[in-house]
Amino acid sequence: MDITRVAIGIVWRGGRVLVGRRSQDVPLGGAAEFPGGKCKPNEPPAATVVRECREETGLRVRVAGKRHRCKHQYDHGRLELHFFDCVIADPDGDAEPRPPFDWVDLQTVADLDFPEANAMVLSMIVGSPLDA
Ligand SMILES: Nc1nc2c([nH]c(=O)n2[C@@H]2O[C@H](COP(=O)(O)OP(=O)(O)OP(=O)(O)O)[C@@H](O)[C@H]2O)c(=O)[nH]1
Incomplete structure (x- = not known):
């Protein structure tokens, strides 16, 4: 069965992360949701995440590291x-995201209703935030 590759950014600033709503x-x-989307054919996921963050939030990001990979x-x-x-x-520069994206603290993030596939990564980021 076909599997779709998706790249998702946890974009950090001052202990908060970018969150939107589908x-x-x-x-x-x-x-x-975190900003992200489907990889184009032959597009490396790290490139997808930069492109999708720009398209969805208007902000230019760079990848700081891989956090997690899973199938769902x-x-x-x-x-x-x-x-x-990220x-x-x-x-x-300007770090004001385009709505519905906004900077959200981790305590609030933990209480939001994310898609099922985010469960593991949510506990990872709450337990081990990026110092950025
Ligand atoms: N953006 C985003 N997608 C997520 C997250 N968690 C999660 O399971 N997904 C899933 O990953 C997939 C992302 O696809 P998408 O529909 O947002 O992708 P896209 O922006 O390329 O959409 P398009 O097909 O309308 O161009 C969806 O099935 C979505 O449910 C998340 O935190 N952020």
């Missing part, structure tokens, strides 16, 4: 998810 008309509509079966398909820790590329 629109209602897509799979897992209304759930909280949803009703809408089987995914291979690549999670990356930071704002220009730390002195």
Whole structure:
């Protein structure tokens, strides 16, 4: 069965991370989400995450490191998810994300309703935040 590669960014700034909300008309509509999306054919996940963060939030990020990789079966398909820790590329520049994305502290993140596949990475980031 086909597996779709997805790259997701945990974008850090001052102990907070970027979180948005999926629109209602897509799979897992209304759930909280980190910026990210499907990899294009032959696109490395680390490149996807930079592209998707820019498209979705308007912010330029750089990858600080790999955080987690997992496979997950949803009703809408089987995914291979690549999670990356990211930071704002220009730390002195504008870091105001485009709505619905916003900077959210980890205590709040832990209480939000994310897609199932995020469960492991959520406990990882709460237990071991990136100092950025
Ligand atoms: N962006 C994002 N997607 C996530 C997260 N967790 C998670 O399971 N996913 C899943 O990963 C997949 C991402 O696909 P997407 O539909 O957002 O991708 P995309 O932006 O390329 O969409 P498009 O097909 O409309 O261009 C969805 O199935 C989504 O449910 C998350 O934290 N952020």
